[in-house]
Each structure stands twice: as C-alpha cells, then as structure tokens.
Amino acid sequence: MKITVINGPNLNLLGRRETDVYGNVPFDEYFTQLQARYPGHKLRYFQSNVEGELITELQRAGFEDDGIILNPGGYTHTSVALGDAIAAVPARVVEVHISNVHAREEFRKISHVSAKAKGSIVGLGLRGYELALLWLLG
Numbered sequence: 001m002k003i004t005v006i007n008g009p010n011l012n013l014l015g016r017r018e019t020d021v022y023g024n025v026p027f028d029e030y031f032t033q034l035q036a037r038y039p040g041h042k043l044r045y046f047q048s049n050v051e052g053e054l055i056t057e058l059q060r061a062g063f064e065d066d067g068i069i070l071n072p073g074g075y076t077h078t079s080v081a082l083g084d085a086i087a088a089v090p091a092r093v094v095e096v097h098i099s100n101v102h103a104r105e106e107f108r109k110i111s112h113v114s115a116k117a118k119g120s121i122v123g124l125g126l127r128g129y130e131l132a133l134l135w136l137l138g
Helices: 027-037 051-064 072-077 080-090 127-137
Strands: 002-007 042-047 067-071 092-097 119-122
Touching: 002 051, 002 072, 002 127, 027 042, 027 067, 027 127, 042 051, 051 067, 067 127, 119 127
Parallel strands: 002 042, 002 067, 067 092, 092 119
Antiparallel strands: none
C-alpha cells in the first residue's frame, strides 16, 4: 500500500519543542523506524508550516495513495479548507494528534478535520501514527 503521512505546522520541531507534551524523538527518526517496521509498504512523509501546501499535498496523496495519516497541528482548529480537502479526495484519511487535545485548552477541542476524516487518534504520542497505519493496512 501507498500511505502518506502529512504533518502540519510546528511538527518539524518534534524532539525539541515542548518535550513534556510532544516527547523528545524527532519525527524523521520515528518515521525511519516506522518504515523499517513496514518494509512491504510505500510510506511517504510530508511536513509543512503552510496551510496551502498541506492542502496541495492532501489533494496529491488523496488521488494517488491508498491512505493518508494527517496531523494538521494548529490548523486542526482553524482550517475549514483542510476539512474540505479531505472531503474532496477518495483516499481514507486518519487524523492523528500526539497530545490529548481534549484535555488541553478549550480552543483545541474544536476540529474542522475530525468530521471529514475516517477516524481520529489522540493523546497516544507518536504511537498514534502506527495505530493509524495499522488501521489503514487492515
């Protein structure tokens, strides 16, 4: 299967940013381990801090790949356009959040993505990406 992981703003700082919330492992390191555990599948990774670039990648992957694992970061709570992009593509999309957004600030409880995604995994750290992958492969 072809699966693309798409990470939104500030997730390029994983391992250095708020390690008490997001852990101390850089995402590139984690992704390399994930690829090694699932060698029979084509796993691709894309990260951007720019909303339009995330939408463009969702559209590309949404028509070319079997599934998408999306952590929209802070755009989760503000971007109707990301939700619209998910609704526009045939690929299954699983929303992932490293932290438990429901146990944080009130504004983080609003998601413009959740209703369009096939499912959401929140608060399980980086392991959430692998759980999303397993569901897509299932």
